[in-house]
Amino acid sequence: MSTLRIARYNLKIEASQVFMISAMVVNVGNYLYNLALGRLLGPQAFADAAILVTFLLILSFIAMTLQLSVAKFTGSFDTDKKEAFLKYSRKFSLYLGCIAGLLVILMAGKLQLWFNTESSGMFRIFGMGIPVYFLMSVNRGYFQGEQQFINLSITYQAEMLSRLFLTLAFILMLPFQSSELVALGIFISLFPGIFPFKRIKTKILPAISSTDISHLKKFILVTAFYELTQILINNGDILLVKHFFDTHSAGLYASLALIGRGVYFVAWMFVMLLLPKVVQRHKENKDTTRLFFKYLGMVATLSILVILTNLLVPELIISMLFGNAYLEVSGLLWKYAMASSLFALANVFVYYFLSLDKYLPVLISGIFGILQLAMIYLEHSSLEKIVEIQILVMTTLLAIQIGYFFYHIKKTSHRS
Incomplete structure (x- = not known):
């Protein structure tokens, strides 16, 4: 386990402890983000903004499935096989993200009617960010599986900080509907969340066996089912x-x-x-x-x-x-x-x-x-x-x- 040393005080901080502190900061930042929206927009407009945040959490059942799957198998594989699996996972996440994003964009009008929102454009903007969101989750899964908690912390911090400050700046400075500005803030914040980006160094990668693929599919299906039900439990009421x-x-x-x-x-x-x-x-x-x-x-x-x-x-x-x-x-x-x-x-x-x-x-x-x-x-x-x-x-x-x-x-x- 890697550690950080603060030389002046001769303190050692494990990377997992850094992640815990970072996760607390991220949660506080996300809370400030929602609290600021609630105060700036009022109950009625905040209801629309909350739908976008809830949509992001609902889609996280796929994103977290990708992240947990990559984390589990990265921790199980050795050397070059990890990079082969990472490359495979990235391609899969982009295909899946493009399909999901296109569906949200095409269904924007119906989503507006069902959730009684003022704008359908906010769903279209949101849909464009889904492929980036899934790719970001695969990257985080690699860091989690390798227990590289410093890099994992950086990705969460980058996403949270950019979303917080960009969204508030948009609402205060731009003369558009608040829900679309919230969607724009979510969309842009996903790009900083990709970094640091794990580069695949090995040019010739080993093949992933059919046994590993079968195990992976089983784990993905079970995890996806659970993440979906978990998200529905936690957000379906909203x-x-x-x-x-x-x-x-x-x-x-x-x-x-x-x-x-x-x-x-x-x-x-x-x-x-x-x-x-x-x-x-x-x-x-x-x-x-x-x-x-x-x-x-x-x-x-x-x-x-x-x-x-x-x-x-x-x-x-x-x-x-x-x-x-x-x-x-x-x-x-x-x-x-x-x-x-x-x-x-x-x-x-x-x-x-x-x-x-x-x-x-x-x-x-x-x-x-x-x-x-x-x-x-x-x-x-x-x-x-x-x-x-x-x-x-x-x-x-x-x-x-x-x-x-x-x-x-x-x-x-x-x-x-």
Whole structure:
């Protein structure tokens, strides 16, 4: 593991620690980005902006599938085979990105009608950036698999900072519709996120065996299914609220979701560190449960602190972050934080088993993701009801994941 040395104080900082700090900065920057949009645009216009951000998160089910697949197989392969796999992954990501981007551009008018937005142009601008987004994710997957956390940190920082400052500059200086300016900021920010770009140095690369390709396809399908259900769990409620409720209510709910989901995004950086470490230990036939409990404990502690804070001072939090125009939903803040915390904890179990090539928890999570969306679709009488449905579904999901974990431990101990 590489380290950074601060000579004056004789301190050593591991690259993974740098990534943790960087991930925290990125999350703070993304929060500032959304908070600034909420304050500048107001609830109604912020609802449209939130749709674009949510769209980016929804598409990340493909992007994260690419990233995790590259990370896992990069960590498993040796020498030149890593570069051969990277080249293969880049071509695939560009083909997939072009198809997905074209679909979004062609469906822009229908997307505008479904989500009740003021502009269809924002979806067209967004669609043009999808190939770049997927290519960026493959590049990040290589750095993650190689545990080059310094380079991985730089890509996230570059994307976040450019999006934050460019979007705000566009809104304050250019006389266009705010939603299109937000889309333009997202599109341009993807290009800095590609760097540093891993260059393939070897000219003659070894072929990837049919066994490896078969394993890769299986992993991609399972991971894509899980990432899709995860994204739907975490963002589907926002899309359904935007469809069923008026623009003002949708803007209020978007602010609620942004604050309440904070625990999930912080937990995400723990998962990013967990996956390559579990893969490496499993490859070396070492115990992985202690590592799992370490990261699960971190997420659990964080969740408790976030829920308590949102329960004790919800009005203060909302007024400070978004302003008094959003205070109507302050009573729901701790409930949404609880739903997100339950999901974050369940997510640690799923990624752990995904690292061990155990796919049943993925299927379980997918079933509950679909169940949550179906329940919200059928029962959406109020914003409070939507949040309570999420708490119920996520509590059941976490309980089942815990049960499967102990079943797996018992089964493994009997074999040994």
